[in-house]
Amino acid sequence: MEVDVSLWCVLAFFVAAAISVCLSKRAAATALVYGATTVISALACATALTCLLNNQTASTKLPLGLPWMGASFHIDPLSAFFLVVVNLGAGAASLYGLGYGRHEPFPERVLPFFAAFLAGMNLVVLADDAFTFLLAWEFMSLISWALVVSHHRSQDNLHAGYVYILMASFGTFALLLGYGLLAGTAGHYDFEAIRSNHPSAFYSAIVLGLVLLGAGSKAGLIPLHVWLPLAHPAAPSHVSALMSGVMTKVAVYAFIRITFDLLGPPTWWWGMAILLLGGITAVMGVLYALMEHDLKRLLAYHTIENIGIIFIGLGLALAFEANHMPAPAALALTAALLHVFNHAAFKSLLFFGAGAVVTATGERDMEHLGGLIHRMPQTAFAFLVGCAAISALPPLNGFVSEWMTFQAILLSPQLPQWGLRFAVPAVGALLALSAALAAACFVKAFGVSFLGRPRTAAAEKAKEVDGFSRSAMAVFAALCVLAGILPGFFIDALGPATQHLLGSSMPAQSTIAWFSIVPINQSRSSYNGLLVFIFIALSASISAYAIHLLASKAKRRAPAWDGGFPDASPLTQYTAGSFSQPIRRVFGTLVFRVREEVTMPLPGTTQPAKHHVDLEDIIWSVLYAPLSRAITYSSDRLNVLQFLTIRRYLSLVFSALVVLLLVIAIWH
Amino acid sequence: MALTRDLAVQSFQMLLVVLLAPLVTGLVRKMKARLLRRRGPPLIQPYRDLIRLLHKEVVLANNASWLFRAAPYLIFAATWVAAALVPTFATGLMFNWTADLIALVALLGSARFFLALAGMDVGTSFGGIGSSREVMIASLAEPAMIMIVFSLALLAGTTQLSGIAQYMLSSNVGLRVTLGLAAISLVMVGIAENARIPVDNPATHLELTMVHEAMILEYSGRHLALIELSASLKLLVYLSLIACIFLPWGMAPARDTWNYFAIGAGAYAAKLVAGCIALAVFETAIAKMRVFRVPAFLGAALMLGLLGALFLFVSRGF
Numbered sequence: 001m002e003v004d005v006s007l008w009c010v011l012a013f014f015v016a017a018a019i020s021v022c023l024s025k026r027a028a029a030t031a032l033v034y035g036a037t038t039v040i041s042a043l044a045c046a047t048a049l050t051c052l053l054n055n056q057t058a059s060t061k062l063p064l065g066l067p068w069m070g071a072s073f074h075i076d077p078l079s080a081f082f083l084v085v086v087n088l089g090a091g092a093a094s095l096y097g098l099g100y101g102r103h104e105p106f107p108e109r110v111l112p113f114f115a116a117f118l119a120g121m122n123l124v125v126l127a128d129d130a131f132t133f134l135l136a137w138e139f140m141s142l143i144s145w146a147l148v149v150s151h152h153r154s155q156d157n158l159h160a161g162y163v164y165i166l167m168a169s170f171g172t173f174a175l176l177l178g179y180g181l182l183a184g185t186a187g188h189y190d191f192e193a194i195r196s197n198h199p200s201a202f203y204s205a206i207v208l209g210l211v212l213l214g215a216g217s218k219a220g221l222i223p224l225h226v227w228l229p230l231a232h233p234a235a236p237s238h239v240s241a242l243m244s245g246v247m248t249k250v251a252v253y254a255f256i257r258i259t260f261d262l263l264g265p266p267t268w269w270w271g272m273a274i275l276l277l278g279g280i281t282a283v284m285g286v287l288y289a290l291m292e293h294d295l296k297r298l299l300a301y302h303t304i305e306n307i308g309i310i311f312i313g314l315g316l317a318l319a320f321e322a323n324h325m326p327a328p329a330a331l332a333l334t335a336a337l338l339h340v341f342n343h344a345a346f347k348s349l350l351f352f353g354a355g356a357v358v359t360a361t362g363e364r365d366m367e368h369l370g371g372l373i374h375r376m377p378q379t380a381f382a383f384l385v386g387c388a389a390i391s392a393l394p395p396l397n398g399f400v401s402e403w404m405t406f407q408a409i410l411l412s413p414q415l416p417q418w419g420l421r422f423a424v425p426a427v428g429a430l431l432a433l434s435a436a437l438a439a440a441c442f443v444k445a446f447g448v449s450f451l452g453r454p455r456t457a458a459a460e461k462a463k464e465v466d467g468f469s470r471s472a473m474a475v476f477a478a479l480c481v482l483a484g485i486l487p488g489f490f491i492d493a494l495g496p497a498t499q500h501l502l503g504s505s506m507p508a509q510s511t512i513a514w515f516s517i518v519p520i521n522q523s524r525s526s527y528n529g530l531l532v533f534i535f536i537a538l539s540a541s542i543s544a545y546a547i548h549l550l551a552s553k554a555k556r557r558a559p560a561w562d563g564g565f566p567d568a569s570p571l572t573q574y575t576a577g578s579f580s581q582p583i584r585r586v587f588g589t590l591v592f593r594v595r596e597e598v599t600m601p602l603p604g605t606t607q608p609a610k611h612h613v614d615l616e617d618i619i620w621s622v623l624y625a626p627l628s629r630a631i632t633y634s635s636d637r638l639n640v641l642q643f644l645t646i647r648r649y650l651s652l653v654f655s656a657l658v659v660l661l662l663v664i665a666i667w668h
Numbered sequence: 669m670a671l672t673r674d675l676a677v678q679s680f681q682m683l684l685v686v687l688l689a690p691l692v693t694g695l696v697r698k699m700k701a702r703l704l705r706r707r708g709p710p711l712i713q714p715y716r717d718l719i720r721l722l723h724k725e726v727v728l729a730n731n732a733s734w735l736f737r738a739a740p741y742l743i744f745a746a747t748w749v750a751a752a753l754v755p756t757f758a759t760g761l762m763f764n765w766t767a768d769l770i771a772l773v774a775l776l777g778s779a780r781f782f783l784a785l786a787g788m789d790v791g792t793s794f795g796g797i798g799s800s801r802e803v804m805i806a807s808l809a810e811p812a813m814i815m816i817v818f819s820l821a822l823l824a825g826t827t828q829l830s831g832i833a834q835y836m837l838s839s840n841v842g843l844r845v846t847l848g849l850a851a852i853s854l855v856m857v858g859i860a861e862n863a864r865i866p867v868d869n870p871a872t873h874l875e876l877t878m879v880h881e882a883m884i885l886e887y888s889g890r891h892l893a894l895i896e897l898s899a900s901l902k903l904l905v906y907l908s909l910i911a912c913i914f915l916p917w918g919m920a921p922a923r924d925t926w927n928y929f930a931i932g933a934g935a936y937a938a939k940l941v942a943g944c945i946a947l948a949v950f951e952t953a954i955a956k957m958r959v960f961r962v963p964a965f966l967g968a969a970l971m972l973g974l975l976g977a978l979f980l981f982v983s984r985g986f
Contacts (some may be wrong), residue, residue, distance in 0.1 A: 422981070432810065531767075536746060543748070574793060586807075
């Protein structure tokens with residue numbers, strides 16, 4: 001029943017896409033398509049939510065795809081949870097699109113792909129056999145590529161699209177091989193058959209590697225992240241929100257589905273490998289973000305950081321699971337899943353905010369913004385909530401999932417393996433470092449774009465955006481607060497998913513007094529978002545009341561003091577580059593090989609002083625640049641094969657045949 | 669009856685920290701002055717300053733936003749809630765289960781987040797320089813603090829402060845390398861977080877290396893009073909934290925009679941005075957370091973904290 005409703009919703013997305021193709025450039029298309037996708041996503045989200053809360057499973061088989069197999073679809077608590085995340089993000093992005101889409105110069109290049117993209121993501125999560133899964137996965141990649149290059153006149157977007165499609169094809173290729181190994185020689189592509197057929201330890205390790213390449217490249221694990229900061233910002237902002245907030249979560253779903261569900265019982269070093277990858281990804285992602293001045297690219301780099309945090313949780317869960325410690329495993333997995341939800345909420349919110357800034361000013365570069373809090377107060381408030389949530393400040397939702405990850409780390413000294421005992425505290429330090437750096441990064445993002453004085457005329461003339469965009473932001477801002485102060489309900493909702501994967505779940509939270517949360521049953525640690533929120537609100541109001549009762553109420557507006565030498569030019573403000581300079585100096589010399597050059601003119605001369613910063617992306621220059629050079633070199637050499645005579649071609653074919661026969665002869 | 673007493677103790681503790689905070693600042697200033705053979709301002713000077721500020725008008729910069737005006741209240745509230753969670757003279761505070769040590773670190777982080785934003789609000793270069801340096805210092809101090817939390821939580825088996833204090837009072841603590849490393853690390857973090865010498869200088873304005881004072885340069889009147897009070901409160905929080913974790917003796921146990929509270933209060937006062945004297949001596953004896961030496965200082969704190977936690981992870985299960 002639930003599967004059918006979800007599949008009807010997917011069909012409805014396709015119909016919406018078809019309608020938008022027919023309507024093409026007509027003005028009504030935008031309102032119609034986004035209106036339709038909002039309603040459909042809401043319906044799909046509600047279906048998935050009932051499924052998750054009632055712990056239902058359902059499956060169905062359609063006569064599509066391979067003739068001897070059909071296409072199987074299935075909902076269990078895990079896919080239901082990810083369907084909730086996908087459709088929640090989709091619904092809000094559609095709502096946002098109702099307003100934002102009006103400014104789109106070429107709606108016919110966005111609308112059909114937008115609706116089809118939503119269908120693709122739903123299909124990946126619903127798929128119950130390898131063939132359907134891969135088909136949906138590749139469909140999702142291709143459609144999102146079309147959205148990335150929807151403004152294809154810009155050279156940057158074309159480059160982004162090129163890198164994206166290369167990495168996406170590579171990822172699908174890795175997943176294809178992984179499923180091939182999982183299916184075994186008998187070729188069981190059904191997930192049910194794969195589940196009952198565990199590959200040997202050696203093949204399991206290879207499958208894990210392939211899944212890390214396939215799903216990891218889509219999620220943005222370092223060093224497979226290079227396409228992400230190019231492609232996500234290139235798309236229109238509501239699509240950026242979907243790609244960053246939701247599509248990376250579909251990749252996380254693929255990873256969880258294969259490693260936790262299909263691959264069989266885990267080994268301890270899987271957890272360690274994923275933990276270390278996650279830790280490095282988290283810190284590198286946030287450092288990249290700190291160096292960035294483009295608001296949307298900064299957010300895209302932050303997605304990498306949060307994916308790292310999610311993978312730290314997943315790695316811990318695998319390590320605990322491998323050592324048969326059900327309660328800590330459930331805690332770590334719940335922390336990762338809760339962070340999936342939280343990140344979808346605040347990252348979509350932040351991309352909506354960035355889109356509003358782009359609409360209002362036409363600028364993505366923070367160095368050209370400033371003072372927007374005066375002209376766009378509601379956007380600024382919603383963006384501030386998102387910034388505080390992603391910086392893991394209590395009492396918002398980002399803190400809850402991070403707190404749970406820390407609690408899971410604190411349970412890990414009981415792990416027997418030495419490797420894990422060294423790795424886990426190191427990863428804990430990396431996690432703490434990334435959290436602190438994230439706060440620094442969002443002080444920069446909010447402070448430079450929304451506070452201070454406007455740096456350009458465009459920023460000075462900005463206007464508040466339309467009601468649809470603001471309501472989409474308000475929905476997610478409210479969710480961030482709600483999940484922060486009442487986390488117990490959200491954790492309980494995740495119970496069926498962890499129960500399904502690990503056979504254990506966190507203790508029921510909603511029955512605990514005052515809505516506290518506890519990590520495991522025997523634990524003496526607890527956190528209460530509701531009371532922290534009430535205490536902060538109470539003490540802020542008490543102090544405000546007392547101050548207004550006792551103190552002078554006089555207030556005067558005057559020019560800024562600025563140490564007695566105020567400068568009228570907004571150029572004297574701190575910029576994004578100067579704000580991150582101390583951190584660039586502390587971490588950057590190691591990670592980015594930063595070189596700063598200052599040229600000071602001689603006293604008495606009138607030339608301006610010059611400051612030049614050289615940043616190098618080490619991962620690109622060490623890993624990708626040599627690879628790309630090698631491929632170019634070998635393809636240049638192989639190009640000779642195109643210009644041979646017919647006799648040479650015939651002899652080549654003949655020798656290839658001989659070599660092949662020889663190989664077979666030796667093999668047997 | 670027990671409930672009312674618990675509530676009374678909790679409220680008294682909240683009131684106590686606010687009333688005591690300026691006195692601690694005054695005591696440190698007085699001590700430093702005496703060490704320099706000056707007479708120094710009287711102990712109650714910080715209270716006088718606060719009252720004077722409260723009676724002055726607020727001069728807002730022309731382009732200050734609502735965030736600039738709301739930030740002092742938010743900063744004060746977050747610091748106050750953090751202060752309410754640290755056991756001072758008694759363990760077993762009524763609301764200690766609301767938030768643990770990790771949440772306490774994050775609450776102080778929230779206060780700093782809004783202070784750094786407020787520094788950037790008016791759009792002056794001084795505010796920017798302060799905020800930028802503050803987040804650089806925090807980006808190393810906060811992980812160091814979390815590492816200390818790891819060490820303590822692994823020893824005590826809980827991240828709850830009352831639980832940690834009870835564990836430290838119990839007989840099975842012993843002399844541990846981890847605790848020594850954590851104590852040194854916590855003191856270093858405390859010095860950096862409270863903008864004390866050698867990281868920052870609380871006594872100067874308009875010095876090129878200033879951090880905290882640069883962020884609040886545009887504040888005046890009641891707003892400045894609140895921010896000054898929060899800064900004093902934060903110093904008190906760190907002193908109480910060090911006292912509660914590493915010198916827990918004399919604290920009144922949970923659910924006990926009034927005379928234990930009296931002993932606890934006396935012990936707490938003695939610990940605070942000792943902390944103030946130690947801080948004053950340390951600040952007088954050492955020179956301020958360049959701002960780019962600070963990462964090395966805090967990096968050492970982070971490494972000590974990590975080393976302490978690593979010892980515990982590795983030594984389990986023998």
